[in-house]
Amino acid sequence: MNLKLAYIAIETNKFDEWREFSKVIGYQYESAGDAACLRMDSRARRVILVKGDSEDYAYSGLEMDSKDEFEAVIARLRAAGVIVMDGTPEGTALRAVEQYASFVDPGGLTVEIAYGCQDADTVFSSPVLPEGFVTGELGMGHIAFASPNNRESEAFYIDVLGARLSDHINHKMAGGELEISFLHFNPRHHTYAFASANDINPIVAKKALAKKMIHFMCEYPDIRSVLQAQERIKAAKIPFALTLGEHTNDKDVSFYVVTPSGFHLEVGAGALQIDDSTWVPQKHNAISIWGHEYQLGGGPILGAVQKWLLR
Template sequence: MDIIGIGYLGFESANLDAWREYGPKVMGFQIGTSPTADPDTLYFKLDDRRHRLAFHPGKIDRLAYIGWEAKGKLEFHAAVERFRSHGVEVSFGDPELCEKRGVKELIRFRDPVGYQHELFYAQKWSPRSFVPGRPHGGFVCGERGVGHIVVITPEYTPELEHFLTGIMGMHWYGSGAGKGKTGFFRSRLNDKTSHDIAYGFGPGKAGVQHIGLFVRSVRDVGETYDLVKKNGLQMMMTLGQHSQDPHMSFYHFTPSGFAIECITELEPWHDDGFELNPEQLSTWGHEIVGPILGPSVRTPAEVFDPEVLHARG
């Protein structure tokens, strides 16, 4: 499937007021304009797309959907055919849903774990429209998407890996350096970042663990770091550099209980040419100073809707 990467992410949150404050002031997000059909959702712009992150009102804080971007109409419809030929149930978004997401067309589908995904093309875009919520050099999104996400899966199965690599056509990036079973995957057309999504095995657990957002400079990482400390937000890992990416980052917790990894590229990532098997998570820094699994990681019964739990058995 000719997927570029994650075009947008949607969450449900019981803490929209906290996000409205934290998003612009700490992260530098721009509060976007909510479509008339969806006035209660908080939309954040990170670049010139209409939005990249959506926070829908909800009873608990949880991931709502991962929006994958197909290169265009032809690639989108080829992907729909491929899903159907593999027996994956897909449903087309109606015009109202497409308007909410700001896209031409989208389908919805679930992965074998039960997470909701969407595939779309042509999200609304206005050149030079991004105005950060505070002085900020900007996010690296554009042709590579919003960044990456790590979700927890209560079972890590061959079926999951087949779904991602065999059907969605993702590259297998490796298992990382964690002690538990984790799989890192990169969209077929992504040649800019090492992974778009990772599934971490957490028995009896589910939920989003962190999202990774790329900023343009070391200064943007440093200033965000200062603001996180100044606002007394819980840190997960201090500044550091992962073994598997030429990037510098730190992790802190958001109002939804998952972490944001704020990342800058020290040099462009390039395909390593072989599967990495890092001896350790990081070459320097990344001291663990908080929980690795925040309150966003819960039981499957809390994270998934009843029909998903029923389908999961």
């Protein structure tokens, strides 16, 4: 059973800012009634913007290949004592799916299961990224969440939804440790990551993990596209959160920018894919091999951490 990330919904009132931001990144911005969507490929929905004040994660959808698989996952959730809410006709139309259902995970995140995700009526068109993003069977990318207990979230997704552990990162900072669990549902190295602050100075931890969503990631087809995006972002004066660098675990070469809502977007290429027949989860003691230097003023997540470390 291979689930994949179908869509992310962001609660925001900054639609104009997101429209301009999307042009620089390479998304195709389209209105959808009171909402909007940022297309990445042929699919009608990838990033959904819904009205609200939080400027944060609202929900995300994991896609199933068939109605039988969809019903089997819903049954597993209910058997585990999870309250599952059926989707509404209005919600189905907004998500452009045949059917969906939602639940709240142990960390308080709203997550959905969906099937029958629909393509748009028009061909994907982006002047700056005509080839589109790396999606397909890998899903639209990944999300990194702030979690009250990353190990509890890890166990839930493995035991109930059949996720597999990719690896852990234990990163020393601010007198303690940031522990991150990386989980995959398909060959993409991770679809969800859960980060918890262990013994970190509470002021720093509160600032560093202020939002539910630390970042989400979209993958470009090659490093040249990443470097071209970097130049567009500089020209647009969009603030960087982390400079170009390479991660220890998925080998993704990427940088991070501050979105209009304040959390971060990771733009990268070259992430490795997992073969479950041979993969052995590892523990890393650093987030990056090189680069990914925190930028002062780069937003509430990592900017706050850097200010603390440089005191």
